[in-house]
Amino acid sequence: MRANNILGIIFANAYDNVLGGMTAPRAMGSVPFGGSYRLIDFTLSNMVNAGIDKVGVITSNNYQSLMDHLGNGKPWDLARKHDGLFFLPPFSAQELERYNSGRLGALQNNTQFLEMSNEEYVVMSDCNAVMNIDLREVFRYHLEKNADITMVYRYGSVPKLNNRLVIDKITDGRVCAMSIATADREGDANCAANITIMRKALLESLLREANASNAASFERDVLLKNVTNLRIFGYEFKEFCPIIDSIQTYFDANFALLDEKNQKQLFVRGRPIYTKVYDDMPVVYGLGSEVKNSLVADGCVIDGIVENSIVFRNCRIAKGAVVRNCVIMPSGFVADDATLANCILDKDVTVRSGRTLSGAETYPVYLAKGIRV
Amino acid sequence: MGAKKECIAMLLAGGQGSRLGILTHAIAKPAVPYGGKYRIIDFPLSNCTNSGIDTVGVLTQYQPLALNEYIGSGQPWDLDRMDGGVHILSPYQQIKGSEWYKGTANAIYQNINFIDRYDPEYVAVLSGDHIYKMDYSEMLAFHKEHDAACTIAMMEVPWEEASRFGLMLVDDTGVITEFEEKPKNPRSNKASMGVYMFTWKKLRAYLIADEAKEGSSNDFGKDVIPAMHNAGERMFAYRFDGYWKDVGTIDSLWEANLDLLNPKANIDLTDPDWRIYAKNSALPPHFVSKDACVQNSLVSGGCCIEGNIDYSVMFANVTVEEGANVRYSIVMPGATVKKGATVQYAMIAEGAVIESGAVVGEDPEQIEDLANWGVTVIGSNVNIGENVKIPAKAMIAEDVKGGDAQ
Numbered sequence: 001m002r003a004n005n006i007l008g009i010i011f012a013n014a015y016d017n018v019l020g021g022m023t024a025p026r027a028m029g030s031v032p033f034g035g036s037y038r039l040i041d042f043t044l045s046n047m048v049n050a051g052i053d054k055v056g057v058i059t060s061n062n063y064q065s066l067m068d069h070l071g072n073g074k075p076w077d078l079a080r081k082h083d084g085l086f087f088l089p090p091f092s093a094q095e096l097e098r099y100n101s102g103r104l105g106a107l108q109n110n111t112q113f114l115e116m117s118n119e120e121y122v123v124m125s126d127c128n129a130v131m132n133i134d135l136r137e138v139f140r141y142h143l144e145k146n147a148d149i150t151m152v153y154r155y156g157s158v159p160k161l162n163n164r165l166v167i168d169k170i171t172d173g174r175v176c177a178m179s180i181a182t183a184d185r186e187g188d189a190n191c192a193a194n195i196t197i198m199r200k201a202l203l204e205s206l207l208r209e210a211n212a213s214n215a216a217s218f219e220r221d222v223l224l225k226n227v228t229n230l231r232i233f234g235y236e237f238k239e240f241c242p243i244i245d246s247i248q249t250y251f252d253a254n255f256a257l258l259d260e261k262n263q264k265q266l267f268v269r270g271r272p273i274y275t276k277v278y279d280d281m282p283v284v285y286g287l288g289s290e291v292k293n294s295l296v297a298d299g300c301v302i303d304g305i306v307e308n309s310i311v312f313r314n315c316r317i318a319k320g321a322v323v324r325n326c327v328i329m330p331s332g333f334v335a336d337d338a339t340l341a342n343c344i345l346d347k348d349v350t351v352r353s354g355r356t357l358s359g360a361e362t363y364p365v366y367l368a369k370g371i372r373v
Numbered sequence: 374m375g376a377k378k379e380c381i382a383m384l385l386a387g388g389q390g391s392r393l394g395i396l397t398h399a400i401a402k403p404a405v406p407y408g409g410k411y412r413i414i415d416f417p418l419s420n421c422t423n424s425g426i427d428t429v430g431v432l433t434q435y436q437p438l439a440l441n442e443y444i445g446s447g448q449p450w451d452l453d454r455m456d457g458g459v460h461i462l463s464p465y466q467q468i469k470g471s472e473w474y475k476g477t478a479n480a481i482y483q484n485i486n487f488i489d490r491y492d493p494e495y496v497a498v499l500s501g502d503h504i505y506k507m508d509y510s511e512m513l514a515f516h517k518e519h520d521a522a523c524t525i526a527m528m529e530v531p532w533e534e535a536s537r538f539g540l541m542l543v544d545d546t547g548v549i550t551e552f553e554e555k556p557k558n559p560r561s562n563k564a565s566m567g568v569y570m571f572t573w574k575k576l577r578a579y580l581i582a583d584e585a586k587e588g589s590s591n592d593f594g595k596d597v598i599p600a601m602h603n604a605g606e607r608m609f610a611y612r613f614d615g616y617w618k619d620v621g622t623i624d625s626l627w628e629a630n631l632d633l634l635n636p637k638a639n640i641d642l643t644d645p646d647w648r649i650y651a652k653n654s655a656l657p658p659h660f661v662s663k664d665a666c667v668q669n670s671l672v673s674g675g676c677c678i679e680g681n682i683d684y685s686v687m688f689a690n691v692t693v694e695e696g697a698n699v700r701y702s703i704v705m706p707g708a709t710v711k712k713g714a715t716v717q718y719a720m721i722a723e724g725a726v727i728e729s730g731a732v733v734g735e736d737p738e739q740i741e742d743l744a745n746w747g748v749t750v751i752g753s754n755v756n757i758g759e760n761v762k763i764p765a766k767a768m769i770a771e772d773v774k775g776g777d778a779q
Contacts, residue, residue, distance in 0.1 A: 034657070034658070035657065035658030036656075036657060036658050036674070045655075074448070075655075258660075260660075260677075263657070263660065266657075267657045272654070272655040272656075273655060273657070274655045275655065277449075277653045279449075279648045279649070279650050279651065279653070280643075281408070281409070281410070281642040281643055281649070281671075282408070282409030282410050282671040282672055282673040282674075282686075282687070283659065283671065283672045283673070284633075284634075284643075284670075284671055285667045285668060285669060285670045285671075285672065285682075286669060287668055287669045288668070289667065289668065290666075291661045291665070291667055292661065292662070292663045292664075292665070293661070293662060293663040294660075294661050295657070295658040295659070295660055295661075296658055296659060296661065296672070297658035297659075297674070298410070298658070298673065298674055299643070301643070310658075311658075312658075
């Protein structure tokens with residue numbers, strides 16, 4: 001197995017619409033997560049850790065912050081003379097329209113990139129599943145099963161997303177029946193985590209076919225349609241793997257990281273999650289600060305009370321401020337005696353002194369980027 | 374040969390730093406961890422890049438492996454350049470034989486060819502064991518303005534400490550009139566910081582002359598600077614007011630770390646316009662558990678803090694288990710303090726493990742004779758067994774089994 005015989009493709013904008021204001025100034029892939037990261041870091045690091053050294057990041061709009069984050073790919077060791085990171089924004093207005101139609105349109109816009117790549121296999125991934133998966137293992141499974149297509153799935157609640165595939169019947173790994181989950185589907189199921197491996201040649205022929213038949217959806221018209229024609233296999237991922245489908249699941253997935261078991265499954269020795277480096281100094285805890293059950297990233301200065309929260313880099317929590325059950329994205333400032341509970345503060349939010357903001361555990365208050373309260 | 378450079382820097386990083394004892398058994402002093410996520414050498418390297426000096430020669434000799442690996446291509450400091458960048462300069466074999474760097478001046482002398490490749494007008498000579506933030510471009514402007522042959526950075530130290538430093542007598546115009554090396558009765562409190570700016574043409578000539586001189590110790594402070602002074606060269610003192618600390622001893626290294634927690638110490642690493650860069654490995658944010666208590670401390674990425682921390686610096690990936698107490702201490706990368714252990718007034722080197730119930734270090738207030746007190750040091754990857762007590766001032770280089778008395 002030659003790891004660098006696999007081409008990585010990431011859909012950076014998939015499901016942009018589900019996070020409301022959070023994705024107004026950015027793509028799904030550059031949504032901050034887990035104190036130090038952007039969502040794309042997980043899937044990108046998974047690919048790099050599997051030895052993949054050519055990754056195309058397909059994006060459609062709002063990609064300025066994503067570009068800023070990825071730069072030339074250096075933090076992921078993808079700044080290479082040969083291969084490395086390819087940023088694939090839309091080429092024309094017409095193309096942009098096709099992106100909005102979903103994964104299929106996004107791929108059809110980039111057939112040239114596929115053609116120009118020499119890799120034998122392709123692994124495709126969205127950004128909204130947070131996990132640390134050994135893709136070498138998945139690829140080994142793909143070969144071992146002599147599969148045409150391998151899909152990663154996890155057992156759990158069905159994400160409230162368009163075109164979400166659910167595996168209804170699986171025998172010895174072979175997917176026998178699949179369906180697209182309806183919006184009202186309740187209960188747990190084997191849900192696609194939207195990581196797919198196949199031969200590049202197969203993907204290209206499926207795309208041509210889809211084009212000829214005027215197909216609209218990759219899930220429905222390509223994967224589901226071929227469930228009997230092709231050997232489609234499922235690879236079950238059993239570790240920490242929240243799939244973000246709403247502000248609420250985003251909120252909960254962040255807090256899930258306060259559980260040490262989940263931390264251990266996401267931050268695995270030997271398979272680090274890489275991200276852009278900012279050279280912030282370590283966190284400074286002042287006298288009288290009180291921090292409990294929280295993740296705090298470099299560059300923060302904490303003088304107040306922080307409980308059950310995720311505090312991103314470069315935030316300041318002033319004396320007398322109280323922060324409970326909050327997600328505070330980079331460069332937030334909570335001034336003295338301000339009180340926050342169940343809030344998501346987007347980047348650069350300032351809460352002035354004495355203000356009180358409180359959401360419910362099941363309905364957090366979201367403060368958009370740059371707001372001053 | 375690449376582009377001509379106006380000014381390049383030569384960083385003296387070859388010293389053993391023997392006064393740091395076991396902390397420098399396996400690494401050179403500039404590679405010693407400092408401030409939660411840095412190594413000492415990050416300061417001069419970041420100063421160079423922030424001052425617009427993009428060519429730096431790092432002179433190494435003693436235990437260079439960790440340092441070489443750390444510096445790598447120079448990318449963390451933005452010193453991976455098309456022309457110039459950072460270069461590790463170890464002694465090498467030449468046609469007339471080979472020799473180690475005999476002294477600081479000889480180290481530069483042996484690399485005259487390296488410097489000549491860039492044809493610089495000026496060369497900054499820096500040492501790799503000081504913690505300070507300084508704009509060398511301002512010093513260079515001063516040097517040019519005064520048409521100096523040599524400019525020495527100087528800071529005023531408290532008179533009672535002056536006798537520990539190399540001192541300078543300076544007239545009203547900034548001209549250095551006399552040098553005093555660690556005098557018993559100082560006549561000046563203007564101390565040399567070990568940061569020099571030279572006009573390369575001049576320095577080059579003096580280095581060659583010094584090398585030819587019988588019995589010279591080939592040292593900047595002892596030989597080259599006095600020779601320039603005696604010859605009547607224009608030598609100026611450049612005044613610096615910021616934070617500066619020589620971290621050459623255990624106590625000063627410990628203090629310099631804790632200075633980061635002292636708002637009066639005037640060292641601010643949060644300044645976005647003067648970042649101190651460091652090689653960062655990918656680390657998650659640190660976790661503080663529901664039972665932890667963290668006060669007045671620095672904590673880095675990858676740490677898991679479940680115990681109590683007061684007035685301490687925690688480097689990357691440190692684990693402090695439930696009920697453990699860490700006070701007035703520096704805990705270096707990857708070290709673990711287990712349940713119920715106490716670490717106080719101590720420095721714990723990389724990867725060391727303090728087993729549960731062990732007590733490392735002593736509180737000076739609990740000691741009758743302060744002469745017996747000092748910072749306790751645990752060497753890298755050393756295991757301190759359960760319930761072991763390690764006294765003040767001790768330096769532990771080998772595992773101590775549980776129950777063993779020290």
